Amino acid sequence: MARVVQKFGGTSLADIEHIRRAAQRAVAEVKAGNEVAVVVSAMAGTTDQLVAWVDEIAGRDDSAEYDSVVSTGEQISAGLFALAVESLGVPARSWMGWQVPVATEGGHGRARIQKINAADVVGDMEKGTIPVLAGFQGIGPDRRVTTFGRGGSDTSAVALASALKADRCDIFTDVEGVFTADPRIVATARKLDRITYEEMLELASQGAKVLQTRSVALAMKHRVRLQVLSSFLDTPGTLVVGEEEIVEQEIVSGIAYSRDEAKITLLKVPDRPGVAAGIFGPLADADINVDMIVQNVSEDGSATDLTFTVTRNDFGRAQEVIEANKKSLNYQSLILDSQVAKVSVIGVGMRSHAGVAQRMFQTLSEKGINIQVISTSEIKVSVLIAEEYTELALRALHTAYGLDAA
Amino acid sequence: MARVVQKFGGTSLADIEHIRRAAQRAVAEVKAGNEVAVVVSAMAGTTDQLVAWVDEIAGRDDSAEYDSVVSTGEQISAGLFALAVESLGVPARSWMGWQVPVATEGGHGRARIQKINAADVVGDMEKGTIPVLAGFQGIGPDRRVTTFGRGGSDTSAVALASALKADRCDIFTDVEGVFTADPRIVATARKLDRITYEEMLELASQGAKVLQTRSVALAMKHRVRLQVLSSFLDTPGTLVVGEEEIVEQEIVSGIAYSRDEAKITLLKVPDRPGVAAGIFGPLADADINVDMIVQNVSEDGSATDLTFTVTRNDFGRAQEVIEANKKSLNYQSLILDSQVAKVSVIGVGMRSHAGVAQRMFQTLSEKGINIQVISTSEIKVSVLIAEEYTELALRALHTAYGLDAA
Numbered sequence: 001m002a003r004v005v006q007k008f009g010g011t012s013l014a015d016i017e018h019i020r021r022a023a024q025r026a027v028a029e030v031k032a033g034n035e036v037a038v039v040v041s042a043m044a045g046t047t048d049q050l051v052a053w054v055d056e057i058a059g060r061d062d063s064a065e066y067d068s069v070v071s072t073g074e075q076i077s078a079g080l081f082a083l084a085v086e087s088l089g090v091p092a093r094s095w096m097g098w099q100v101p102v103a104t105e106g107g108h109g110r111a112r113i114q115k116i117n118a119a120d121v122v123g124d125m126e127k128g129t130i131p132v133l134a135g136f137q138g139i140g141p142d143r144r145v146t147t148f149g150r151g152g153s154d155t156s157a158v159a160l161a162s163a164l165k166a167d168r169c170d171i172f173t174d175v176e177g178v179f180t181a182d183p184r185i186v187a188t189a190r191k192l193d194r195i196t197y198e199e200m201l202e203l204a205s206q207g208a209k210v211l212q213t214r215s216v217a218l219a220m221k222h223r224v225r226l227q228v229l230s231s232f233l234d235t236p237g238t239l240v241v242g243e244e245e246i247v248e249q250e251i252v253s254g255i256a257y258s259r260d261e262a263k264i265t266l267l268k269v270p271d272r273p274g275v276a277a278g279i280f281g282p283l284a285d286a287d288i289n290v291d292m293i294v295q296n297v298s299e300d301g302s303a304t305d306l307t308f309t310v311t312r313n314d315f316g317r318a319q320e321v322i323e324a325n326k327k328s329l330n331y332q333s334l335i336l337d338s339q340v341a342k343v344s345v346i347g348v349g350m351r352s353h354a355g356v357a358q359r360m361f362q363t364l365s366e367k368g369i370n371i372q373v374i375s376t377s378e379i380k381v382s383v384l385i386a387e388e389y390t391e392l393a394l395r396a397l398h399t400a401y402g403l404d405a406a
Numbered sequence: 407m408a409r410v411v412q413k414f415g416g417t418s419l420a421d422i423e424h425i426r427r428a429a430q431r432a433v434a435e436v437k438a439g440n441e442v443a444v445v446v447s448a449m450a451g452t453t454d455q456l457v458a459w460v461d462e463i464a465g466r467d468d469s470a471e472y473d474s475v476v477s478t479g480e481q482i483s484a485g486l487f488a489l490a491v492e493s494l495g496v497p498a499r500s501w502m503g504w505q506v507p508v509a510t511e512g513g514h515g516r517a518r519i520q521k522i523n524a525a526d527v528v529g530d531m532e533k534g535t536i537p538v539l540a541g542f543q544g545i546g547p548d549r550r551v552t553t554f555g556r557g558g559s560d561t562s563a564v565a566l567a568s569a570l571k572a573d574r575c576d577i578f579t580d581v582e583g584v585f586t587a588d589p590r591i592v593a594t595a596r597k598l599d600r601i602t603y604e605e606m607l608e609l610a611s612q613g614a615k616v617l618q619t620r621s622v623a624l625a626m627k628h629r630v631r632l633q634v635l636s637s638f639l640d641t642p643g644t645l646v647v648g649e650e651e652i653v654e655q656e657i658v659s660g661i662a663y664s665r666d667e668a669k670i671t672l673l674k675v676p677d678r679p680g681v682a683a684g685i686f687g688p689l690a691d692a693d694i695n696v697d698m699i700v701q702n703v704s705e706d707g708s709a710t711d712l713t714f715t716v717t718r719n720d721f722g723r724a725q726e727v728i729e730a731n732k733k734s735l736n737y738q739s740l741i742l743d744s745q746v747a748k749v750s751v752i753g754v755g756m757r758s759h760a761g762v763a764q765r766m767f768q769t770l771s772e773k774g775i776n777i778q779v780i781s782t783s784e785i786k787v788s789v790l791i792a793e794e795y796t797e798l799a800l801r802a803l804h805t806a807y808g809l810d811a812a
Contacts, residue, residue: 016462050482056422058489065492068500069485072478076456079475083464086471094474098504099549143505 002167003035003125007135007157010044011174012231013077016084019043022172022231023084026130030090035125037164038132039157040081042073047150062109067137067147071097074134074153082132091129095121097145102138102156104146111138111146113155116163125164133160154215162222169224171211172231177238178203178210180403181255185391188404192253194239194246199253200226202346202380216240243348251349251356252401255394258342259387261291262315263372264322268303268332278329279306282321288314292342292375292384303332307373309384312338340372341390344382345397357381363400369393408573409441409531413541413563416450417580418637419483422490425449428578428637429490432536436496441531443570444538445563446487448479453556468515473543473553477503480540480559488538497535501527503551508544508562510552517544517552519561522569531570539566560621568628575630577617578637583644584609584616586809587661591797594810598644598659605659606632606646608752608786622646649754657755657762658807661800664748665793667697668721669778670728674709674738684735685712688727694720698748698781698790709738713779715790718744746778747796750788751803763787769806775799 006029008022029036041047050070051061060066078094085092097104100121104111124131135153140146148155154171161169176191178200183189195203197220204213210228219226219240229237243249269275276295283290292309310318315338322334350356357374360381364371369392373384385393398404412435414428435442447453456476466472484500491498503510506527510517530537541559546552554561560577567575584606587595601609603626610619616634625632625646635643649655675681682701689696698715716724721744728740756762763780766787770777775798779790791799804810 016459020463053422053482053486054489057426057486057493063489065485065489065500068502069482072481075478075481076459076475079471080459080463083460083469083471087463094471096474 001033001035003164004029005037005039005157005161005164005166005169006172007039007153007170008041008081008172008231009153009174010041010047012172013040013042013081014044016080018231019077019080020084020087023081023088025172025231026085027088027090030128030130036130037121037125037160037166038081038130039135039153039160040074040077040132041135041153043077046073046076062107064108064142064144067108067111067145071134071137071145071147074136078132078134082130085130085132091127092132093124093129094132094134096134097137098139098143100133102133102159104138104140104148108140108144108146110149111140113138113148113159116159118160118163121160122164151212151215154212155218158215158218158222158224158226161224162218167225168227169219170227170229170237172229173210174230174232175210175228176230176233176235177228178240178254180253181394181398182257185394186255186398188398190403190405192238193236194241195253196243196246196348197240198243198348198379199346200240202344202377203254203256211240249349250347251353252345252347252403253349254346255397255401255403256344256346257390257394259390260311260313261309261340261342261384262312262318262338263307263309263336263340263384264315264318265305265307265335265337266322266329266331267305267335269306270330271301271304275329276306278325279322280308282325283310283318286317286321288318288321292373292382294373309340309342309373339387340384341387342382342384343390343393343397344380345401346380348379350381351378359400360397363396364393367392367396407439407441409570410435411443411445411563411567411570411572411575412578413445413559413576414447414487414578414637415559415580416447416453418578419446419448419487420450422486424637425483425486426490426493429487429494431578431637432491433494433496436534436536442536443527443531443566443572444487444536445541445559445566446480446483446538447541447559449483452479452482468513470514470546470548470550473514473517473551477540477543477551477553480542484538484540488536491536491538497533498538499530499535500538500540502540503543504545504549506539508539508565510544510546510554514546514550514552516555517546519544519554519565522565524566524569527566528570557618557621560618561624564621564624564628564630564632567630568624573631574633575625576633576635576643578635579616580636580638581616581634582636582639582641583634584646584660586659587800587804588663591800592661592804594804596809596811599642600645600647600652601659602649602652602754603646604649604754604785605752608750608783609660609662617646655755656753657759658751658753658809659755660752661803661807661809662750662752663796663800665796666717666719667715667746667748667790668718668724668744669713669715669742669746669790670721670724671711671713671741671743672728672735672737673711673741675712676736677708677710681735682712684731685728686714688731689716689724692723692727694724694727698779698788700779715746715748715779745793746790747793748788748790749796749799749803750786751807752786754785756787757784765806766803769802770799773798773802
């Protein structure tokens with residue numbers, strides 16, 4: 001007997017017929033002799049409507065009222081899911097965050113899970129009742145409803161799986177699993193059977209929107225074995241596990257990309273100590289996340305050019321911050337470019353293999369693609385290129401690293 | 407300083423613009439120096455959608471999951487209402503039934519309020535924060551969400567007003583108040599300034615769907631002064647109060663009608679003790695509410711005809727029950743008629759005035775309208791007539807009792 005947490009996303013719960021089919025998957029696990037707990041997102045579209053209403057009145061997403069309103073989406077789908085399970089002849093009951101309780105800290109809109117008291121949920125499972133947890137929500141110290149930010153139901157599922165010491169946490173979604181590259185761009189992309197937490201973290205943060213980054217970090221921390229799989233197919237998905245579970249490690253596991261990039265270059269900044277702090281301090285104060293940074297060596301030691309990237313959402317604000325500090329920063333002028341994309345090669349195997357970055361630079365060069373910025377981590381090499389070359393770069397790199405399906 | 411509860415129905419909260427205007431009414435009371443608590447229904451249409459989803463899966467309205475799902479409608483409007491008040495510069499916070507708490511008993515779907523612990527709500531009001539209670543919902547002994555049946559937000563408002571010892575409970579709706587008759591039928595109908603609880607109860611149960619019957623009974627029990635008024639106009643509505651507050655009492659306050667009637671006549675039932683019990687026992691067992699009953703005296707003491715009415719919703723089932731018991735009831739045949747309507751003349755003044763019923767019979771007779779069944783209470787005379795005469799009867803009676811607007 002295994003203990004399994006199943007999480008269903010909004011597209012897997014788009015309407016009553018979808019909910020019924022998802023409920024059948026939970027019932028099938030019980031019939032196979034396993035213990036099952038379910039975590040649900042809101043039905044597709046519901047959260048958007050709720051957020052739109054709040055925006056129309058208040059334009060804020062960090063209030064207790066925002067949380068109270070948007071958390072209803074998961075409350076609805078949890079109740080409907082429990083009814084669907086019961087209609088299949090298996091007992092079930094819904095659990096809202098405040099009922100479990102899922103205790104949170106860190107205020108509203110982006111609360112963090114502090115502790116899940118899973119005793120009652122375990123009680124349900126032990127007597128053959130399927131507990132259905134409304135994802136994305138908890139209860140704060142003031143006894144008000146909190147939420148975890150968009151995609152937070154993945155985090156609910158991983159936290160519950162950890163609290164239940166579950167053998168596996170299945171994340172049902174509208175894709176078959178994690179691919180070596182976006183299959184809509186790279187026709188030869190393959191589904192990966194296994195991938196490490198570290199690689200999945202890099203993939204998630206590089207724009208492969210299969211799992212929320214935070215839920216992967218939580219799974220890694222608590223060693224929760226994740227499976228990403230399709231709710232529409234009956235095939236195994238991709239297991240996200242520790243490195244020790246992967247016997248034969250590929251050097252490169254996948255190629256990711258993100259178009260959510262914008263580049264700002266400060267020309268002729270005085271080359272003296274403290275200039276970087278002078279630029280990035282005000283950006284941090286404005287809550288703007290800077291991703292890649294490159295600073296050239298100045299020719300004569302007096303002035304240099306400095307380039308950094310932010311998300312396109314922060315682009316305008318970042319520009320304002322830099323321009324507001326023009327006097328103290330003392331740069332000559334700005335170059336702004338939002339027509340850029342980031343392409344990344346990811347794999348834990350590159351720790352022990354030299355030449356991975358070199359092959360990337362070589363491949364892009366052969367295709368005539370200019371590299372604007374480079375950044376690396378232990379298991380990743382990322383480059384910034386002109387956006388129009390994105391698809392070309394992805395396909396070329398996919399082939400170059402031997403990832404194409406046979 | 408007065409303490410006021412304001413309740414807004416679904417049509418008063420149809421969209422964000424409506425919610426904003428309703429919020430302005432709450433803010434206006436605070437600016438006038440009063441203490442205000444608000445109770446909200448779900449936005450128009452929301453509850454229907456939620457009920458439809460539950461029906462599609464389960465077709466049941468008495469489960470804990472039904473309550474958990476449908477109660478989200480009020481949770482959404484309470485949060486949005488609080489945000490709308492705050493956007494007008496006055497502090498506000500939403501309260502769900504489980505947070506107050508509104509303790510209930512009697513299971514799910516049709517729970518009854520046991521006790522409202524209003525201490526925290528009072529705390530809000532005393533510091534100038536407008537508490538916004540999600541109507542229609544409470545929490546059961548098992549710490550699960552319960553609901554009160556359709557229209558239950560009126561009950562929430564009256565119960566809260568009672569717990570707060572409020573000076574008034576304003577029920578904002580889409581009509582101007584309580585009328586002497588349905589103004590869509592009787593053009594000369596007048597809005598009543600005041601009406602007694604007893605009259606309002608009769609009006610509500612006779613089909614004037616302005617207030618939920620149960621909320622009126624609760625208001626009468628706890629002497630909560632109700633006002634029914636339009637959320638779209640700035641005119642006073644109708645006060646529903648005790649008889650002692652009405653100085654000059656009209657003999658007849660209003661004429662009500664209901665088309666939700668169906669008539670069953672059993673021909674030639676043996677005229678012996680126990681026959682009525684034999685008929686109405688099985689109907690009660692089948693949870694069918696019988697309204698009017700008339701039994702004629704038999705000519706020769708051996709057989710009689712017996713007529714009763716039920717709602718049209720129960721008509722088919724009532725017929726089945728009677729036919730299933732044909733052997734023991736030993737009647738000759740059935741006459742079924744759903745083309746009937748009930749017209750009622752209502753007024754506490756008729757307690758002290760004779761001739762009210764006689765005027766009704768006279769008026770209907772002059773218009774050639776046959777009376778099929780009669781039933782009376784202390785403050786009401788009801789007759790069953792052929793449905794096609796409904797409008798004619800209403801207008802004639804409205805004139806006959808001197809209710810026409812000048």
